[in-house]
Amino acid sequence: MSDTSLTGFGGFNVDTLKTLKIDNNRFLERIDSSVKEISGDLIIAANARNLKVSLPELKWVKTAMIKDTEEVNLDELQVVQSSAEFIENHFRDLKLPKLKSTGTTLSLIDNKRLERAEFPSLVEVGGGLMVINNDKLNQIDFFSQLKSVGGAIELEGDIDENKFKQLKVVKGSAIMKSSSNKFDCKDWVDNEVSSVVRGGKIECGSGDSEFTEVIHLDESGERTSRSTGRNSAKTSKNGSSIIDSSGVGGNSDMLSLGMALVVVAGIVIG
Numbered sequence: 001m002s003d004t005s006l007t008g009f010g011g012f013n014v015d016t017l018k019t020l021k022i023d024n025n026r027f028l029e030r031i032d033s034s035v036k037e038i039s040g041d042l043i044i045a046a047n048a049r050n051l052k053v054s055l056p057e058l059k060w061v062k063t064a065m066i067k068d069t070e071e072v073n074l075d076e077l078q079v080v081q082s083s084a085e086f087i088e089n090h091f092r093d094l095k096l097p098k099l100k101s102t103g104t105t106l107s108l109i110d111n112k113r114l115e116r117a118e119f120p121s122l123v124e125v126g127g128g129l130m131v132i133n134n135d136k137l138n139q140i141d142f143f144s145q146l147k148s149v150g151g152a153i154e155l156e157g158d159i160d161e162n163k164f165k166q167l168k169v170v171k172g173s174a175i176m177k178s179s180s181n182k183f184d185c186k187d188w189v190d191n192e193v194s195s196v197v198r199g200g201k202i203e204c205g206s207g208d209s210e211f212t213e214v215i216h217l218d219e220s221g222e223r224t225s226r227s228t229g230r231n232s233a234k235t236s237k238n239g240s241s242i243i244d245s246s247g248v249g250g251n252s253d254m255l256s257l258g259m260a261l262v263v264v265a266g267i268v269i270g
Contacts, residue, residue, distance in 0.1 A: 079099075104127035151171060153193070164193075173200030174200075189213075
């Protein structure tokens with residue numbers, strides 16, 4: 001569903017969908033569905049700035065991309081087969097209490113108001129883990145059960161602290177670029193990531209430093225060389241802003257199931 005003047009989308013009470021794509025509806029303020037499985041893509045982007053999304057029964061999806069929303073309910077989501085991306089949203093809280101794994105990348109990027117995140121059941125990220133430029137997310141301690149990352153870890157922002165209590169292996173690099181003077185690079189390298197990274201590099205920079213220390217590793221995790229990089233978190237701290245690509249909704253009734261089947265040509269029921 002794209003480019004409509006609807007303010008609400010609801011009543012879509014089916015168990016399975018092939019694709020759910022809702023984008024570029026600048027008045028759309030609410031999405032409600034009881035769908036339990038999406039075998040293809042879930043894409044929600046560029047709708048009203050105050051959009052609230054409620055998919056409280058969704059358990060499985062192939063790919064998820066959530067952008068430009070004010071509130072998201074994914075309380076039952078357990079598996080994302082491919083990537084999960086949360087980009088440029090306006091919510092203060094992001095809670096995925098039952099998410100156990102993503103097949104590839106998990107990304108939290110440019111969510112400027114995000115203060116709290118919860119991933120208490122997440123054990124495996126099949127690809128990279130990216131937590132970048134979430135200005136108010138100062139502590140990354142919400143992956144308490146995460147054991148394996150199949151790609152690189154990339155963390156950037158005004159980060160005071162990062163803890164991975166159960167992490168056993170990172171199959172790519174581990175990169176931390178913090179603009180906070182409170183962040184201790186030595187502690188992070190020595191106690192959080194040096195024993196779990198296999199190949200690639202460990203890179204860390206914090207505070208006012210324009211540079212990062214880079215430690216190169218072989219596939220067994222042994223240190224092979226050192227170099228320096230650039231701390232991009234220092235320069236981006238004062239230069240980023242929320243991108244507002246949506247409008248403000250008016251007053252209209254929620255779209256019924258019957259209308260949805262006619263209007264929403266982009267949704268295929270599986």
